[in-house]
Amino acid sequence: MLDSNLKTQLKAYLEKVTQPIEIVASLDDGEKSQEMLSLLQDIASLSDQITLKTDGQDARKPSFSLNRIGGDISLCFAGLPMGHEFTSLVLALLQVGGHPSKAAPEVIEQIKNIEGEYNFETYFSLSCQNCPDVVQALNLMAVLNPNIRHVAIDGALFQDEVEARQIMSVPSIYLNGELFGQGRMGEEEILAKLDTGAAARDAEKMSAKAAFDVLVIGGGPAGAAAAVYSARKGIRTGVAAERFGGQVLDTMAIENFISVKATEGPQLARALEEHVREYDVDIMNLQRASKLIPAGAEGLHTVEFENGARLQSKTVILSTGARWREMNVPGEQEYRGRGVAYCPHCDGPLFKGKRVAVIGGGNSGVEAAIDLAGIVAHVTLLEFGEELRADAVLQNKLRSLPNVTILTMAQTTEVKGDGQKVTGLVYKDRNSDELHNVELEGIFVQIGLLPNSDWLKGSVELNRFGEIIVDAKGQTNIPGVFAAGDVTTVPYKQIVIALGEGAKASLSAFDHLIRSSSPVA
Template sequence: MLDSDLKDQLQAYLQKLTRPVELVAALDDGEGSRELRELLVELTQLSDKVSLREAREPGDRVPSFAIASPAAGHDISLRFAGTPLGHEFTSLVLALLQVGGHPPKLDAATIDRIRALEGDYAFETFFSLDCHNCPDVVQALNLMAVLNPRIRHVAIDGARFQDEVAAREVMSVPAVFLNGEIFAYGRMGIDEILAKLDASGGARAAAELSEKAPYDVLIVGGGPAGAAAGIYAARKGIRTGIVAERFGGQVLDTMAIENFISVPETDGPKLAAAMERHVRDYEVDIMNLQRAERLLPAGDDGLVEVQLASGASLKSKTVLLSTGARWRQMNVPGEEQYRNKGVAYCPHCDGPLFKGKRVAVVGGGNSGVEAAIDLAGIVEHVTLIEFDSKLRADEVLQRKLRSLPNVRVIVSAQTTEVLGDGRRVNALAYVDRTTHEAHVVPLEGVFVQIGLLPNTEWLKGTVELTPRGEIIIDDRGQTSLPGVFAAGDATTVPYKQIVIAMSEGSKAALSAFDHLIRHSAPAESAVAQAS
């Protein structure tokens, strides 16, 4: 099952095990069990510390396997239901290492918070092998299960357990259940999970943030622009902070990246992790999971203030806004009601859950046409709906789309409503903009791909924005507010691309540094003359 190169790499990793690991498999004679048994046997052949036994307890999903260690000192309840290949293979490797005693890359304070959680937590995560957001959730909950014996976690391949997916109405991954009830949808790390479980921890963190000394440059947003700005500012030797709702930003939701110069092919999560590692090589204070809520111009103390949703407040001599953008919503009746119940925004993540079903893609740009092409290989039928009179995607993509037999393209169509039975989507309504006739398309899923919206609502009335909400900047990244700069997808700079956001972030950081030099020089000169 595993090729020789992968086996060699995995064998090297398993040398880091410090205690025995036991794989306990619940199998039958089905094809899925034969596939999983083959994988588990191969793992035992790569390390004498890994053993396998088959044991099936009531309630165990088949095929599935638990990873345990009799030498751990406490019970570890960690299980994979299905064969964790694809994006989840890394989750399997990390689980083996962590159960086997290899220390996690986690700060001591976070480990203490996990171990101090009181109560019993039974987590179940539904994932897709094609989902690039799922591994973060699976790996976070696996590690928490390793550290705290009162935390249990089962990672479930939704494509393998379709009946359970249907019964529990899982229509978006990752979907996390806690003690049988829905806990959260979407990408999460340990910090986000802890914040939901330990409310008092958020108040403590906010108080600690407010006590931080002022920065020379405070960057709001941790995407490509913010990461580049952080590196360029820190290299100037000035006090630099990055406050972000999630480090990596929209890059985390990007599947394939093939136009990042010098890197022929990568994906968003890998690039985001590399960006964070690079930033952490410098003295940059990263404050994650913090959403900016208000920007206050410099007062008598000369400091710009950023107020956060957590209640914390940060001050800085200069501020660099790099809040990026998010998927634009249709804003039609039913969209919000059926979000994660048939309305989705990531075809790579959620597409496998609609295998054999009918779906629509709303949007005829590159992202919409690419989504339709990808989904056509999974679902029964795709209806692509475009508002304009023609598709706007590149011609090479349109040719591929037209070659697919299970895709219908409808142009000059205005989506008017997402319809459902109260539990899930069952149709999409639209109006023909040419004839003004109303139509209803029966289906089970709607994938929205209609562009981006800048994350700038919180800046209205503070810095000058365009009617579309973009931050207006000059060629140096300066906004209408002195000492406040901006970069990336949230600004008026055309072409929303990763490489452009990085260059704009670097330029804005250099402009902020130049601003600091010019505005501190007179005061320093005066001090020198007085002495």
């Protein structure tokens, strides 16, 4: 199952296992069970601390549990954790085997202190780059607290469960049989939902912090670069982000990041955060800003957050990035996560053998249609304009596929459903104004980005697209407030450009500090 190179790497990792592990597999006569058996035999052969039993009685087959001999851990994989989930398997083996987690000590302590019974189930797809965060977070929680149980389920392998629960988006998380959440979540986010008093405690801690020299709002590439460049100046630096990594976390393949031939978004996001943490930066994750109050007589800008917290700083760098643009048609919000999706890599496998639409004829839309065509029964691509806007090589590939229909001058006007899931869409032919119905089960929206600047209206100057207007130094219309990245008017929304803009905004903020006042003590 595993090639020699992977075995060598895995063996090195498993040397960190200090406590004996028992793998219990529940198998049948199917092909996937044989693949699982081969995988588990390979793993067991690489460490004297690991034993394998094949007499499991789990109703889900194939599946296997990881148990610490003499311990009380309930952690299970239903399906083959390969692809993006192989890292989840390796981490689970290490953590069940006694190797300490890199999670923050306060997070570990909070997990250990949770009381009650929590039975989690996570449905994932092997092509989903968001799913490992959820799987790894809940696996860790199951290792640390015997009250928490977790099963990670490959939705493509257990289609009957996916159909019964009408799951059309991954990761989908169930707690004690009820839907708990969808989309990327880490330990802190899960804990925030379980511990209802956490937000108030966070707000109190944040509001008690001393003023910063530079406060960065946003944790994407621009925010990370700004934080590093500020911290290197030796000044008091803080980063408040809704999720560190930003939109990079939702990016699959990155092949134009100079000096790195190829990487994936989550991998780059982790590297960005690790780099920032090398410096003395106060990182406040899971914090959504709600209001910017420009400096008053005391010379400090104030940022308010949705949890009620307030932070103050001599200078502020706004780097809140952008989000997927929505169609804003009837039915879109009602069926979001129930057939309306925005990540073809994550959710595509759930639509195997079904009919789907892709909205948008740019590079993202055409790439999505090409990827989906290899999974689903049929793809209908709808483009608002007269012709597709994607690169010629992508268009040629798309037109060569037999199960793709391309519609131009097509304006989506409504998402149709039966109250539970998507059943079709309505589009208007912009040449004739005639309405047409398309029967399908999934709609993937790929029509560009919107800047995350709604909370700034009335404080900094925005253009008609909602982008923050900045000058050549990243300065906004408010002295001491700078901006960088996809939320600004700077053209070409690319990771490498956002990094440079973040660094530039930080240098500009430092220049402002030394010219206007001394840094905060």
